[in-house]
Amino acid sequence: MSLLVTGSIGIDTVDAPSGKVVDTLGGSSVYFSYAASFFTPVRFVGVVGEDCPEAFLQPLHDNERIDMTGLEVREGSKTFRWHGRYHEDVNERDTIAVELNVLGEVGPAIPEAFRDSEVVFLANTHPDLQMEMLGQLSGPKLVVADTMDLWITTQRDSVDRLLKHVDGLVLNDSEARLLAGVPNVVAAGRQIARDVRGFVVVKKGEHGSLLFVNGKVCPLPSYPTDAVVDPTGAGDTFAGAMMGYLADLGRFEPADLRRAIAYGTVTASIELEDFSLRRLLVSRREDIDARFAEFQQLVAF
């Protein structure tokens, strides 16, 4: 099935114990689409400002599985920028600076040729923009959204409206607790899952994830690694591989979701071994499959 992603494109600066990169390619739809492309073709929708160098998105243009028809370069606007600093324990980070820029404006139009997309991922952005995107589609079969604490805190009504229109929600554990207003993450996920048509995936970073579907809670650990260089984009990579697998399969039963999440887990574990897209750029589908098989062995009991 055709897969569409809309989300952010960012000019990122990352400080990590292992080094620093300045003005590098980032953003939710960038990581998502690259990860998804290992599994299926991807239709990309996103917007940058006129300050964005043409070569900046070259890794996406060079990927023949990513259709960049939906990229808008908006005159008079500036590209989203994010600067984060990771602690010695890279599971913790501070946001040093964030400039919403073009992400604070109206969203990009979805090209006519993309409007029949069957599987859709609304990567993290303002929930009103996510709804606006969704409204341009003719009849998707699976719509999954990501969100973040900023929107849950400041745009709660919009988030609640969005939840009624998606089949799946992906969010991290602190966001799930914030959204549900309960400290236990299992209770939080169960509660959110009652508001969503299909399923909820709660991401716990190094601690794996929880899938809430059909009243069941399916836990999965992360792939254990000490080769973490830069976790930026790991969550979007997770979602990209998960959705890419599902779109390719064209079926979304609970067992399919579990397998999709395992693919998301191992693909994310590869992505975080270097800055930006660097590690994904030198990976092949076989590398992901090999890690998947190893992960399956390690977890089995």
Added chain:
Amino acid sequence: MSLLVTGSIGIDTVDAPSGKVVDTLGGSSVYFSYAASFFTPVRFVGVVGEDCPEAFLQPLHDNERIDMTGLEVREGSKTFRWHGRYHEDVNERDTIAVELNVLGEVGPAIPEAFRDSEVVFLANTHPDLQMEMLGQLSGPKLVVADTMDLWITTQRDSVDRLLKHVDGLVLNDSEARLLAGVPNVVAAGRQIARDVRGFVVVKKGEHGSLLFVNGKVCPLPSYPTDAVVDPTGAGDTFAGAMMGYLADLGRFEPADLRRAIAYGTVTASIELEDFSLRRLLVSRREDIDARFAEFQQLVAF
């Protein structure tokens, strides 16, 4: 194989969002032995002071699978006491008061009849006491120890000596990071595993565990539950079920360890549904097996 446990017996007071219990039965060897008894007979070694009411340990005396020959009631001494308070998020707790009392004295003697024990668990106590216990055994086949931050910080040389004499170490994630001196828990576990003859299990509470064995790292999530009443003793219950399973099986290959850890995980998830031993006291082996089977289904992909 015969299973021996030595560790603490405590008079616990627990404040939790769900209620409070005062002067209730606790201690590492108490939780351990009760959990292990679902799988195999247990030889219990521990010491209380003369202040300990005779009925206090009745649940252990009533369990025909627990041999209490190794219980010492020491005249002139007082029983170990612990008072903890859990936060609204029960994964966090403060120790309100701790009185080492008899745990600060010489350890209990291991009865002659117990000295041929084949599988041994040295539950958390002073590492010199753990070594002293070990020295009384004639030739155990599997020795596993637990330890804690207090000993790592204040008795580092003793902990290091202990590590050289055990086949397995069980500790929690913050303790693993402290012991190894590195922030990444996978790197920490790998480093500690190089000092131990056999394996290391790093417990991550609600986030499951990591097994380090033969150069591999096997992650397992926790059983997802929102029915947490009191997590006190969950770690010792985990170890008890794990060791009870291994002693009953009499084999300690990596696949056996993974299965043992899964049994530890689900037994702990039952234990924390009520205060003290209450929930275990009304459980049967069939309940554990049913949850094990359910857990296996939820985790499989």
